[in-house]
Amino acid sequence: MSALPQPDRTEIEISTVLNALADPVRLKIVRALAERTEGISCGTLDLGVGASTLTHHVRTLREAGVVEVTPKGTSRISTLRRADLDALFPGLLDGVLAARR
Amino acid sequence: MSALPQPDRTEIEISTVLNALADPVRLKIVRALAERTEGISCGTLDLGVGASTLTHHVRTLREAGVVEVTPKGTSRISTLRRADLDALFPGLLDGVLAARR
Numbered sequence: 001m002s003a004l005p006q007p008d009r010t011e012i013e014i015s016t017v018l019n020a021l022a023d024p025v026r027l028k029i030v031r032a033l034a035e036r037t038e039g040i041s042c043g044t045l046d047l048g049v050g051a052s053t054l055t056h057h058v059r060t061l062r063e064a065g066v067v068e069v070t071p072k073g074t075s076r077i078s079t080l081r082r083a084d085l086d087a088l089f090p091g092l093l094d095g096v097l098a099a100r101r
Numbered sequence: 102m103s104a105l106p107q108p109d110r111t112e113i114e115i116s117t118v119l120n121a122l123a124d125p126v127r128l129k130i131v132r133a134l135a136e137r138t139e140g141i142s143c144g145t146l147d148l149g150v151g152a153s154t155l156t157h158h159v160r161t162l163r164e165a166g167v168v169e170v171t172p173k174g175t176s177r178i179s180t181l182r183r184a185d186l187d188a189l190f191p192g193l194l195d196g197v198l199a200a201r202r
Contacts (some may be wrong), residue, residue, distance in 0.1 A: 014200035018123035022116050088201050091192025099115035099190050 001071045004062060009084045012065035017089070022094055024028035025049055026057050030080065033067065034097055056083035105163060105170045105177075110185045113166035118183055118190070121165035122197055127158050131181060134168065135198055140180035 020026060025047055032045050041060050043051070058078060061067040066085065067078045085093050121127060126148055133146050143159050144152070159179060162168040167186065168179045186194050 013202050014197060015123050015125055015128060018119050018197070022119035022123050024116055027116060044143070060189050089196035090200070091194075092196025093188035093192075095193025095196060097116060098192070 004071070004076075006062055006081075007065040009065075009088065012084065012088055014089060016064045017066060017085070017092075020061050022068050023057065025053075025058075025069045026061055026066075027096070029057060029061065029078070030066065030093075031097060033078060033080040034082070034093070039040060039068075039070070039077035041075040043075070043079050103171070107163055107169060107182075108166040109129075110171070110189065112116075113185060113189055115190060117165045118167060118193075121161050121167050124158065124161075126154075128197070129161055130158060130162065130179070130187040131167065131194075132198060134179060135183070135194070140169075140171070140178040142176040143179050144176070162186070 021030065025097075027045055029042055029045065031091050032042075033040065042054055049053060049057070056080060058067065058069060058076070062069045065081060068081055070079075082091075122131065126137075129148055130143055130146065133143075134141065143155055148155060150158070159168065159170060159177070162179075163170045166182060169182055171178050181194075183194060
């Protein structure tokens, strides 16, 4: 199936991306996705939040342009839009992922 | 005079920094500071906000560990804590500054 609606690369804004990343749960999701090249269903991650909260966080990341979400059967597979983010804000993602706290 | 209270490098947290940067006015302040090695009084910047709003934004940046603020006479001189941010989150600041939108 095709990906859920998301901003084109040219529509992604830095303040929206920073806001999306500025949450501990969403940062955990981004860290988990950054460790894999294939996508994952975020419901399989141990994030300590309920399903509706998780849905909210993934939508925030998708609408900001940080992740792409594609329905696959009953799951939704998320992947990090690393190429887009690295092209627009070179270094940003690496800097965020380097954070120890 | 000595700098206003601020977190030590080891106390700076990524989510607080991202939150501090995720605002258009604060991003303008950071961009302006990044263009200079010496500090500036943020009141001299053309930001389109009132004095109390500006004070709030500068305090948010200071408390997050993004800027250092030092009183000088009746002014407060802000400087970007680039060395601390680059050490903790290498690439983050450059990525943010590279953003066109």
